[in-house]
Amino acid sequence: MSSMLTRLLRLRARLVPEELQLGWMPIFTLGYLVFLFVPLVFSYPGELKTSGLPITRLWPTLLSIAIFLPLYFKAYRSRGLKGEIACALGMAALGYGLFPVNVYSNTYLIYAGAFAAFIKADLLHKFIGVMVMLAVYLLELLYFGAPLFVFALTATIALAVFFSNHFYHETARKRAALKLSHDEIRRLAALSERERIGRDLHDLLGHTLSLIALKSELAGKLIDRDIPAARREVDEVTRVARDALSQVRRAVTGIRAAGLAAELASARQLLESDGIAFDYMLGEVEFSAEQETVLALVVREAVTNIQRHAQARKASVVLESRKGELYLRIEDDGRGSSIISGNGLTGMRERVEAIDGRLRIDSLRGKGTRIEVGMALAPSAIPLIGSTAQSAAISQ
DSSP states (O other): OHHHHHHHHHHHHHHSOGGGOOTTHHHHHGGGGGGGGGGGTOOOTTSOOOSSOOHHHHHHHHHHHHHHHHHHHHHHHOOSHHHHHHHHHHHHHHHHHHTTTOGGGHHHHHHHHHHHTTSSSOHHHHHHHHHHHHHHHHHHHHHHTOOHHHHHHHHHHHHHHHHHHHHHHHHHHHHHHHHHHHHHHHHHHHHHHHHHHHHHHHHHHHHHHHHHHHHHHHHHHHTTTOHHHHHHHHHHHHHHHHHHHHHHHHHHHHHHOOOHHHHHHHHHHHHHHTTOEEEEEEOSOEEOHHHHHHHHHHHHHHHHHIIIIIOOSEEEEEEEEETTEEEEEEEEOSOOOOOOOOHHHHHHHHHHHHTTOEEEEEEETTTEEEEEEEEEOOSSOEEOSSSSOEEEEEOO
């Protein structure tokens, strides 16, 4: 079974580029070709009713499908403007050519309108192109004396599909651009942090290593004349080296640290890109750098789950202190579900418990999810950004 699925996925990848992330939709959309065979059962008003589709009509219809399928999958792989236009016009031409023997060839006009929406041109020019295709179809209908309701139905569906696909494509393009911007902000923030750590390490180690070199040289000179003094210098070198190691460890920890404010800004961009309203409120809370890192990582994991799985319309983050303890609450109004502890939730719980914190997750189907983190305020705490409560509300 798995090998068959693998072969199907490989076949799909050959037909439709994986980078489009369309899944099986292009395959399912081919189901509309069934309308070409409607004359087997029905006939349109004004046409002589027959007991079935004559063989003289069936073979041209099957031939048109054989021509259409390569055009259809070529349209998904076309990258240039000329190729995209050629595929759309080819589909429209099939509709014109098949019409004399099958009035339901308007199916091809609808496909052409759907693909016209993805042509790399402005909306006005694409709309004019679709209207020209429909005008040619109208002239053909008038020439053959077909009822005008066929054109009205075709035009309505083709334009609806055209505009729907156009705005879907624009939304996807803007979402991709926003994601790139979001990734770039994270990259620049990480680069800035690495540069800061690099400067700190340079300043720290430059002075310390110079001191170690001088004292080691002095100890070497004293070892033949004054062994106790040489031993003192060696002990001093050991002390300085251990102190430097401790400072380097603290600096390296800073590289891995994540800022809560920066994480909330990233959450804002990520959720906004999916049209999810996001509110956050930060009270007058102080915490240690270690606690900030854990809280930021909890926010990151929770927001990622909301964006990927929750199907929520709004989410919120609240950070406050009560009775000497710090509380973080993250909520969404998504679909909710039974809690299955994957790597993300397990890692979240382990990080919180590692600093003597508590994590609670409540999720009910149809009522959203709530994550609560509680921990004692650290004795050596640093202030959050500012001294007053902060809030931000973002809505699409």
